[in-house]
Amino acid sequence: MLENTLINDIHIKSIEEQEGFPSLEVNLKKVYENTKYVVDLCENQGISVAGVVKVVHAMPQVVSEMDKAGCKYLATSRINQVIAMRKQGVEKPIMLIRIPMHSEIKQLVEYADISLNSEIETLKKINEECKNQNKEHKVILMMDLGDLREGVVDQEEFLNLALYVEKELNNLRLYGIGTNLGCYGSVKPTEDNLGKLCDVAEKIESLIGRELDVISGGATSSLTLIWDGKIPSKINNLRIGEGILVAKDLDDFWKYDMSMLHQDSFILKAQIVEVKDKPSHPIGEIFIDAFGNTPTYED
Incomplete structure (x- = not known):
């Protein structure tokens, strides 16, 4: 209960x-069933799900249902929620899905496994804190594909940043790259703009001589490309919160049939x-x- x-x-x-x-x-049963449906839908396309729990303040009971239903990662934009989940005994990788403030870096390294980043100075500070704590921290570098939220706009700058993390910041692991769409700038996720992210990922992999673990193609709005059969095959992660917990956006604004998910x-x-x-x-x-x-x- x-x-x-x-x-x-x-x-x-x-x-x-x-x-x-x-x-x-x-209704925790419905949270579980929604999560399981979305996780299975994504896994059939080779895509892992980071279950975003910020909207429910990382409530332990909701986190537990999303964990049990198969989310590979648990994610939030609030460092206090990251800490709470870790102290609650969450064993799966925890992802901070916004760029950390410098004042949060000590706690970030201590409690989070992965964070989204785009600023070289922040990355340097995370690397230094990892050295202090004798830890490795995984980073997903964010590329701005036009939504004008976080991320590097210029491709050459982005490639250079990825190389710098890989070659110079020895306490960080370049875990992957990602983007945000359908947020500040209302830019629609498309086969074209996510295709550009995949092209950049391939260039980075060629430069560093290994595959990236994660190519994160956005959030709930990117589910539309899965249903349309248009999501690029290299995209292997989505960060889903609303599409699991409420499942109204794609119904109300995108006019997709969401009757397979509980909206209550x-x-x-x-x-x-x-x-x-x-x-x-x-x-x-x-x-x-x-x-x-x-x-x-x-x-």
Whole structure:
């Protein structure tokens, strides 16, 4: 049974419990089934899944279901969640899926196995901390394919960065390369832009004389290419959170049939405290609201 806990003033509880509002009911069986479906779908294409748990604050019960259902990695963008998962006894590789701040590097090396990176100065600091802790840390270098989130834009700069990590930073392992799409810049994952990532991966492999472990082709939005049969064969990893836990984006925005996945694994409940008929426009002189803004209202 899921423990009744409180996160950001919301009670997190199992479907059997009834007390405390607002409450978020979590159906762990449905989380497991969604994870298993997505993992199997990806594995049939030779793609591993990093199960992203940031949206659920790395809740141990949800992490456990995603772990049991076959995620190869467990991933989050929050260093405190990385630490929590490790202290909870997670044995699978834990991935920090955003560039670490310099203030986090000591904890990153201590608790995380893999991190996404694009800045040479940050990589140098991670390498130095690995030396201090007598550890090796795996890095996935991020390439910006147009979404303008993290990543190196220029291909030559990216190749040089990969070579530098491989040849000069002895405490780091160049584990792979990756990209983010469908995020800040709303850029759609396509066979073409992910194909460019694969081309760069092949160039890096030629330069370093070995295969990269991971070519990470994005997040939930990249699942569309699997269903369309268009994902490049060299892509061997996706970082999936929403597509497992909620499974609404591809249905609502991409118009894919997601009926094979549960969309009610999480149900937010609250009690109504007032029911009144009121005008649709505020009455009185308009100035600012509680947030310092001056909204406009249509009657």
